[in-house]
Amino acid sequence: MSRFLLVVPPLTGHINPLVAVAAELTARGHEVEWCGYADRIRDAAGSAAVIHECVLPGTGELTRPPTLTGPAAFRFLWDDFFIPLAEAMAPAVASAVRTFRPDAVVTDQHAVAGALVCERLGVPYFTSASTSAELVDPLADLPKVAAWLTGRLNALREAIGDPAATHDPRFSPYGVLAFTSRELVGDMAAPDAERVHLVGPAMAERPEVPDFPWEALDPSRELVLVSLGTANADAGTRFLREAAGALDLLADRVQGVVVDPGGRLTDPPPGILVRPYVPQLELLGRARAVVGHGGHNTVCEALWHGLPLVLAPIRDDQPIVARQVAAAGAGIRVRFGRVDAPKLAEALRTVLDDTGGHRTAAAAIGRSLRVAGGRRAAADHLEQLVTAHPVASAGR
Amino acid sequence: MTTETTATLALDEDTALAQIAATLRALPDAGLEDAEIGRETLFHDDLELESIDLVSLAGLLREHYGERVNLALFIADLELDEIIALTVGRLADYVAASLRATEES
Numbered sequence: 001m002s003r004f005l006l007v008v009p010p011l012t013g014h015i016n017p018l019v020a021v022a023a024e025l026t027a028r029g030h031e032v033e034w035c036g037y038a039d040r041i042r043d044a045a046g047s048a049a050v051i052h053e054c055v056l057p058g059t060g061e062l063t064r065p066p067t068l069t070g071p072a073a074f075r076f077l078w079d080d081f082f083i084p085l086a087e088a089m090a091p092a093v094a095s096a097v098r099t100f101r102p103d104a105v106v107t108d109q110h111a112v113a114g115a116l117v118c119e120r121l122g123v124p125y126f127t128s129a130s131t132s133a134e135l136v137d138p139l140a141d142l143p144k145v146a147a148w149l150t151g152r153l154n155a156l157r158e159a160i161g162d163p164a165a166t167h168d169p170r171f172s173p174y175g176v177l178a179f180t181s182r183e184l185v186g187d188m189a190a191p192d193a194e195r196v197h198l199v200g201p202a203m204a205e206r207p208e209v210p211d212f213p214w215e216a217l218d219p220s221r222e223l224v225l226v227s228l229g230t231a232n233a234d235a236g237t238r239f240l241r242e243a244a245g246a247l248d249l250l251a252d253r254v255q256g257v258v259v260d261p262g263g264r265l266t267d268p269p270p271g272i273l274v275r276p277y278v279p280q281l282e283l284l285g286r287a288r289a290v291v292g293h294g295g296h297n298t299v300c301e302a303l304w305h306g307l308p309l310v311l312a313p314i315r316d317d318q319p320i321v322a323r324q325v326a327a328a329g330a331g332i333r334v335r336f337g338r339v340d341a342p343k344l345a346e347a348l349r350t351v352l353d354d355t356g357g358h359r360t361a362a363a364a365i366g367r368s369l370r371v372a373g374g375r376r377a378a379a380d381h382l383e384q385l386v387t388a389h390p391v392a393s394a395g396r
Numbered sequence: 397m398t399t400e401t402t403a404t405l406a407l408d409e410d411t412a413l414a415q416i417a418a419t420l421r422a423l424p425d426a427g428l429e430d431a432e433i434g435r436e437t438l439f440h441d442d443l444e445l446e447s448i449d450l451v452s453l454a455g456l457l458r459e460h461y462g463e464r465v466n467l468a469l470f471i472a473d474l475e476l477d478e479i480i481a482l483t484v485g486r487l488a489d490y491v492a493a494s495l496r497a498t499e500e501s
Binding site: 067069070071072074075141142143144145148319320323332333334335336337338339343 | 425426427428440441444445446447448450451468471472473474475476477479480
């Protein structure tokens with residue numbers, strides 16, 4: 001039996017895969033504790049989770065105006081969120097390591113404090129990649145931007161890590177758990193690619209399944225799910241309206257379900273189901289296609305079910321994920337801020353047309369995600385990490 | 397395949413701007429068919445294009461002008477703040493200057 005500490009940022013999409021891994025480790029008799037922002041972890045992992053609480057800057061939430069996208073969003077994400085987050089989390093990570101004495105740590109790639117404190121204290125750790133985007137060296141064509149980020153990470157390392165270390169803290173020298181698959185990523189350019197374990201999505205049981213009017217689904221039409229995830233309610237008003245318009249244009253053959261947590265879609269066209277929350281996995285089991293923003297979790301869940309996608313990325317890793325889906329032939333990328341109802345309808349018609357091959361490509365990626373092993377493969381790798389690097393815990 | 401014969405002469409910034417704007421409007425799936433594109437148009441905030449689109453644009457301009465316009469090299473030399481503030485006019489100036497430089501050499 002071993003002890004594992006999971007270090008996460010206050011971002012639900014980053015926590016969810018580790019919730020599944022935590023459940024698997026616990027089922028195998030291991031002890032699991034968390035370090036991060038307690039409210040966000042409990043929302044995802046349940047009230048029984050043992051948490052080493054971090055006091056986070058501000059509200060602990062990532063809030064950005066909808067117009068902040070592209071490279072400006074990238075600068076904000078690091079300068080105003082991940083870096084201060086790491087500074088704030090470092091003391092709690094160190095304290096969690098000293099009191100819980102984990103045999104190994106799993107730290108999200110963007111909870112950089114986890115990696116830096118582990119390297120300083122000599123604890124074996126995996127970094128966890130909750131998106132496929134960091135594995136393809138997204139800044140390869142922008143060396144000065146890459147250098148900017150390296151400079152930020154080096155300064156952070158001086159403050160809370162081991163200044164003698166030289167590797168990118170997002171890629172642990174012990175290994176990376178990447179919750180995606182080779183078929184989706186394409187060619188990897190990650191440092192130490194042989195240490196990146198592509199385990200596919202790790203899906204946790206979702207404790208609360210929202211109500212859904214199943215009787216309102218029309219079996220004679222193709223079901224299309226439109227969702228921009230949980231974090232983009234304020235950015236999505238225009239897009240959701242155009243999406244509803246597109247569904248209306250295709251109403252003779254398509255029935256749309258639109259997820260609208262922000263209640264932005266007032267007065268939708270008749271025949272379209274608009275719900276603040278949906279039982280997503282159950283719906284995906286009956287859907288024929290998905291329209292989304294390119295969030296890695298929803299993309300993987302759609303592909304898992306063999307569904308082709310129309311993706312309108314907003315920012316961050318989403319354009320890269322959307323490009324990977326398009327490159328794999330499993331979907332079409334449209335422009336979030338510019339696409340209108342007719343163009344969106346055309347894209348949907350294209351992916352729904354099985355002669356175009358999008359469904360075949362999606363099904364192929366889906367198979368690769370299913371065989372990647374998920375939570376069990378992740379737990380296997382973690383057990384091997386502990387076996388290979390036994391910790392002299394008395395020293396800490 | 398390059399089409400060097402169509403653009404062997406040096407050209408001024410305005411012509412370069414018009415050619416870049418036409419190339420951007422023709423970018424597949426960019427949704428810019430009817431976009432207004434001028435010197436001050438911001439590549440990211442106004443056109444909602446991403447760094448990957450810069451790379452695509454570099455490839456298209458290379459097809460159009462040949463080896464003399466290496467936009468990828470220009471992009472690689474940009475700092476983060478310069479990328480955030482990148483205008484179509486700045487790209488046009490770079491294209492025009494590159495063509496002038498090879499003309500003189």
